[in-house]
Amino acid sequence: MVNALGLVEYLKVPTGMMAADKMSKTSNIDIIHAATVCPGKYIVLFKGNLSDVKAAIEGGTIGFEHNVIDSFLLGNPTEQIYGAISGSTSVEIKGAVGIVESYSVASIIxxxxxxxxxxxxxxVEVRLARGMCGKSFFIINGELSAVEMSVENAKKHLMESGMLLDSAVIASPSPNFIENLY
Known part of the structure; x- marks a missing residue:
C-alpha cells in the first residue's frame, strides 16, 4: 500500500544520482521523479509505504549530508499532488486562483x-524549480474563501521554515490570464 511520499534535494547532480540509485536498491520505493532542477540541483521524489519511504530518505541522506539541501517525508499525501507535479492535471479554472512560491522544492510540495x-x-500545478533558479510554486483553484484559507495555511507553514517567498490570490481571473496560466 502506497501511503507516503518522500523527497531528497541535492546540491550536486552526480551525488543525487548516486543517492537515487542507492535508495532504489535498498528500499522498496517507486521513484516518480528524479531530475536536474535549477540551479543545477538534483531531486529525487518517490513513493511507497511509510517505512520504506523513511528508510529511503535515511539511505539517501546518510553519507551524503554535505550535499543534501532539503528532504521530507509526507504521510498520506493528497492524491492531487501526483498529477499536479507531473503536469498531467487538466482543470477548468472556475472561481479564484491562489499561487504560493517558496525557496525550495521540498517545502513547496x-x-x-x-x-x-x-x-x-x-x-492545478506544482512547479518544481524548472527554470526558476531553484524556487518553486503551486497553483490552486476554487471558491474565493477556500483558496484564501488554503493559501494562508500554506504560507504559515512556509513562514515557519523560512521558505516563503511570495503569494497571491486572484479573486476573479480574466479569461485571457487563465488561457496562459500554465
Whole structure:
C-alpha cells in the first residue's frame, strides 16, 4: 500500500544520482521523479509505504549530508499532488486562483499538500524549480474563501521554515490570464 511520499534535494547532480540509485536498491520505493532542477540541483521524489519511504530518505541522506539541501517525508499525501507535479492535471479554472512560491522544492510540495487538505480546492500545478533558479510554486483553484484559507495555511507553514517567498490570490481571473496560466 502506497501511503507516503518522500523527497531528497541535492546540491550536486552526480551525488543525487548516486543517492537515487542507492535508495532504489535498498528500499522498496517507486521513484516518480528524479531530475536536474535549477540551479543545477538534483531531486529525487518517490513513493511507497511509510517505512520504506523513511528508510529511503535515511539511505539517501546518510553519507551524503554535505550535499543534501532539503528532504521530507509526507504521510498520506493528497492524491492531487501526483498529477499536479507531473503536469498531467487538466482543470477548468472556475472561481479564484491562489499561487504560493517558496525557496525550495521540498517545502513547496509540503505546502501544496497542506493547501489541498485545508479546504475544497483543486491543486492545478506544482512547479518544481524548472527554470526558476531553484524556487518553486503551486497553483490552486476554487471558491474565493477556500483558496484564501488554503493559501494562508500554506504560507504559515512556509513562514515557519523560512521558505516563503511570495503569494497571491486572484479573486476573479480574466479569461485571457487563465488561457496562459500554465
Amino acid at each position: 509540503e505546502a501544496a499538500d497542506i493547501a489541498a487538505k485545508t479546504s475544497a480546492v483543486t491543486l
